[in-house]
Amino acid sequence: MDYYPEPIENLISEFAKLPSIGKRSAERLAISLVFEDDDKVNSFIEAIRLVKSTVKQCTICGNLTDGEICSVCSDRSRNGKLLCVVESVKDLIAIEKSGEFRGKYFVLGNLLSPIKNLELSDIVIDKLKNRVKDGVEEVILAISPTIEGEMTGIFIKEVLKEFDVVVTKIASGIPVGGNLEYFDGDTLFKALEDRREI
Amino acid sequence: MDYYPEPIENLISEFAKLPSIGKRSAERLAISLVFEDDDKVNSFIEAIRLVKSTVKQCTICGNLTDGEICSVCSDRSRNGKLLCVVESVKDLIAIEKSGEFRGKYFVLGNLLSPIKNLELSDIVIDKLKNRVKDGVEEVILAISPTIEGEMTGIFIKEVLKEFDVVVTKIASGIPVGGNLEYFDGDTLFKALEDRREI
Missing domain, CATH: 3.40.1360.10 (Dna Topoisomerase Vi A Subunit; Chain: A, domain 2)
Structure with missing residues (x-):
């Protein structure tokens, strides 16, 4: 059963398609836009449009760029x-x-x-x-x-x-600042195996 | 320092303005839209537009509605x-x-x-x-x-x-399914005070 007007239900399901957005967050986001100023929502929409029309993957390395070649490659x-x-x-x-x-x-x-x-x-x-x-x-x-x-x-x-x-x-091992006792045997084994002289 | 092309940085900050979206989620969302089909992004934008143009608060109760009066009031x-x-x-x-x-x-x-x-x-x-x-x-x-x-x-x-x-x-007390020992003294006091004969 739909508790929201249809356009809201529709926007909730659009938000829920985005990565790491659950049903609850999608509801909160959709409702928040109703109460947001038109100007702010328009600049949000414009930001999406601009990304879609200008940002591509760098033809050399696959990084994102708004030109042909990304800032790293150039x-x-x-x-x-x-x-x-x-x-x-x-x-x-x-x-x-x-x-x-x-x-x-x-x-x-x-x-x-x-x-x-x-x-x-x-x-x-x-x-x-x-x-x-x-x-x-x-x-x-x-x-x-x-x-x-x-x-x-x-x-x-x-x-x-x-x-x-x-x-x-790249090396496998204990992350910097990590507490040794919390890591699994495979990680400890790798860390021991790849030990370095100090 | 900006690591992304400017339109992406811009979209990240737009996403980060939305409720419950942190910097990390905003990055993930902005990048995901680059790799999304144009059709899907357009229907997302359309969903936002439709909400902004049709959904208002019910003039009687303040609930959301795409008409004048919400479904509850009518x-x-x-x-x-x-x-x-x-x-x-x-x-x-x-x-x-x-x-x-x-x-x-x-x-x-x-x-x-x-x-x-x-x-x-x-x-x-x-x-x-x-x-x-x-x-x-x-x-x-x-x-x-x-x-x-x-x-x-x-x-x-x-x-x-x-x-x-x-x-x-509405009553204050222990939520249904809640474990008594995890609730604070105020809640337990309210729950005791508002006890009901069974």
């Missing part, structure tokens, strides 16, 4: 010999926020996942090969250490075998 | 002698969902709050008085039992003193 001060492979734009931004990495990126779009029936498309693999051919010396796999992530890493390593390139992956 | 089978006063449309819908109440409503819009510098406007008070004058026999205050809620209840009781009307408020 930054000549960055080291093109270091190529960091990530699953998504969000992961790319997370690494950028750390402020430590000065190489370039390649966004896969998804990981290999037999369960979700996902593979890496030929287009993505060809693009990656072309990037690597173009003078890359090290490919860093900055992929979450899940089963899908590990599988994807092994697959990429295999795909790049024909090139003279070092393939590395 | 329902002749409901008991107009019972008037349930609530803080917000969300509270009204919560009571409707319980399916137990067959009277009518009055939405205050806000509670009295000296801290937030909020009072009940003269317009709202006049409207409430006019409703009560119009044959109401019992006013049920269905207001959260917070300090603001209690203050508002006392104020409304005072305002309605001149009318021949019973003013009641």
Whole structure:
């Protein structure tokens, strides 16, 4: 049974389609817009329109850009010999926020996942090969250490075998500030295995 | 420093203005729209537009409606002698969902709050008085039992003193299914005080 007028029910289901928005949040959001000034709602709508009409993926790396080439790819001060492979734009931004990495990126779009029936498309693999051919010396796999992530890493390593390139992956271990006792055996094992001299 | 193209940063801040959307969710939402089909984004925008152009507050009770009078107020089978006063449309819908109440409503819009510098406007008070004058026999205050809620209840009781009307408020106590040991002393005291013979 519908408790709200139909346009509200409709907007609630539109909000609920967005990631991480549950039914309750969708209700709150839809109602809040009724009480919001027209101007504010219009600028919200305009912001959505502008993103849809101007923002695309960078044709080189897959990062988001409002031009053709993203700000990382067009930054000549960055080291093109270091190529960091990530699953998504969000992961790319997370690494950028750390402020430590000065190489370039390649966004896969998804990981290999037999369960979700996902593979890496030929287009993505060809693009990656072309990037690597173009003078890359090290490919860093900055992929979450899940089963899908590990599988994807092994697959990429295999795909790049024909090139003279070092393939590395980011370290697994205890997060900085993390409390050792709360982490699982696999993580502790990895942390011990990858120990470093101080 | 901006890590995203400007239209994305802009949309992130628009999303973050909405209730219960934090910075992280706003980022996720803004990026998700880039990867969404144009059709879906357009129907989202249309849903917002439709709400803004058609949904208003019922002129009688303050509930949401896409007409002049809401579905509750125009329902002749409901008991107009019972008037349930609530803080917000969300509270009204919560009571409707319980399916137990067959009277009518009055939405205050806000509670009295000296801290937030909020009072009940003269317009709202006049409207409430006019409703009560119009044959109401019992006013049920269905207001959260917070300090603001209690203050508002006392104020409304005072305002309605001149009318021949019973003013009641919803019971405070342990929620159904709640575990007694987890509730505070005030709640337990109220629950004991308002005990009923079974």
